Amino acid sequence: MKVGVIDSGAGGLTILNAIHKKQAYLDLLYLADDGFAPYGDKTREQLQQRLEAIGQFFEREKVAAIVVACNTATVAAIDTLRATTYLPVIGVEPAVKPAFRLGKQRRVAVLATPVTAQSYRLNQLIELWQADSQVRIMSSASLAYDIDAWPKSQEQIRQTIESLCEQMKLDDVDTLVLACTHYPLVKSYFVEYLGKECDIVEPSEGVSAQLKRRLEAAYPEQMSLAISSSKLGQIDLCTSSSEDKLERLLNWLCQPERVIEKRVVSI
Template sequence: MCPAIAVNAPVGVMDSGVGGLTVLKHLTRQLAHEHFIYYADSAYAPYGNQSAVKIQQRCFAIADILIAQGAKALVVACNTATAAAISPLREHYSLSIIGMEPAVKPAAAASKNSIIGVLATTGTLKSAQFAALLEHYGHGVQVVTQACVGLVECIEQGQLDQAHTLALLETYCQPLIDAGADTIVLGCTHYPFVRAHIQKIVGPQVTLIDTGAAVAKRLQQILEEQNLLNPATSADAGNAQHATSSVKPIFLTSGSQETQRVMQQLWQIL
């Protein structure tokens, strides 16, 4: 238990941009009475083509902002940021910090033909964390990876249905289709925004997996262990599929007013 932290303190959620909203939606469904503050670092997005040092600098800056707002825990809702910064963040701060990782383990378990595809940023695919995931969970399966350069930028601008975005998705999904993948990991929190388009391209027989729900369950577990759950939250857990958040998240960003508009737009469609 952390006696200095109030149970009604907010949970801070950070991402390189708007992608972490897909994780935030899972969090608000699982923990409907918790308060959330979401920070989109859109002025510095995407993280996928930046150095680990730069990503770490941004994560520390955002963590300081969220902790100054009273955050009782942090969720790094970005695969690239998790890979680059989760260890130094945990070494530096005393509060619990939950990260993301591409869902290689559940994908390997779900695949029927042992061929899984991973759509992710260049930064995630080149990270030591991803290499470790493959080492631990990639035995016995063929893993086909695809870096999706430019896709985050399209989603950051709210361009979910534009021809350019759809063309990128076709280009990036095709190698996975050609390899025969029957399960595809959405290895960036931005990608669930275009999940329907990806599903249409790869076909209904292919299973798409992201990790937002698992992160929400992990956050609940940690808050329970530390006696930091909001009192009404435990009553929500059994009805997480049907819960609607009773508290509207606070949205912060390093980006422009346009970023705020896009965040509101995307939040409404989740």
Template structure:
């Protein structure tokens, strides 16, 4: 495999940009390809079978682009399809999972809140993860329907978004949580609003840096790190309306970018 080959990253929409930002910071020389599958978002209210089919389709597209590794930047997709993708495709695959281990070691009150999508909350993989890291801590799982849609629209601060965050975060605080796991890659985009509501003393944990570190370890172990000293570039695709994506992705990414529409066969 050519070490200069790109890394493919996909999510149900814009959420995985938080993971992409962490990868860019950790691996500045790598070429990055990102798919926002916004035409099928949110994955959180889809069946596992539906999510699996989208994951297979997007992975095939990225393999056609010659990627040397794949990152599943979606907790919902990890829960539904990570094992399937790893058994189907030969490239190394790094997947995100809610950062429960770090949360358990960080809490002082012994109460951890976990914000997740509905599909993640119901998955056997997530249940096993909870059981593995629960130890003697109280883990309060809070499904958060509606938040992904607000972020997909680029709406991070409106009264509607604030009301949803209040609805999902307030019960965690009432129960004594001093640590909240942002169990969807979309949710870190709402970090300022969540901090405003929860207070600065509540620790918010996401998985971007951990995923980037694991990706680096995988590339190193397979001698796939790009040795070029120049900064890598990024390419973006969407399965939805490009006009909306060309507005929202730069807003969340923090820089001007071009966004292409996925070919029809992969939409």
């Protein structure tokens, strides 16, 4: 069974790595939509049109399900994708529910792209789960884009994270929600500046579990066979930009040896 995973760049590899770790029997097709990046400065209408086209691409690739491994695309356009494809679609949401349960002093920072930070869905989740917690929504217009430019952008990434963390320290933040799938790729920097006493929450394991539930519901026989098989899944890396982007993606894979194909595609 093959699952398609989409993000604007490298960020969705945090989700793909979690899926590959928990469900190693699945073949995974990863699309880094670098040719349309960054998603954070696109309108809702542009993202809706783009995800519809990406859904058609995954249908042609004969995947069994689509994982939208991008917070911005999920909040802006996942409903459009679900309405225009017959495939099961799994999105990613900011992990605010577990964050509010973890918070020792109930001081939570949610770090997102500008689109996610201003989204109705994020604010709805916070209102639903925050109880008596204090919440600060923060955003960066550049961090996800800089992560895609790794390693030449490493110093800029460090400076951005240091500045963000200084603001969090002033607010005595004890729990940080990384509400963009790019951000866990540089989690070590957040740990460095905030210290281990600050809990850092991201959604990769929850998305992997939800994918398994959706696949078992949609394809019970195929999933039973796949789970019982000793076959290890393979990874196909795609970009909508250029070949040099493919080499950068390999930096973030937990098992790059599972990659069987790297290609540039047109969407």
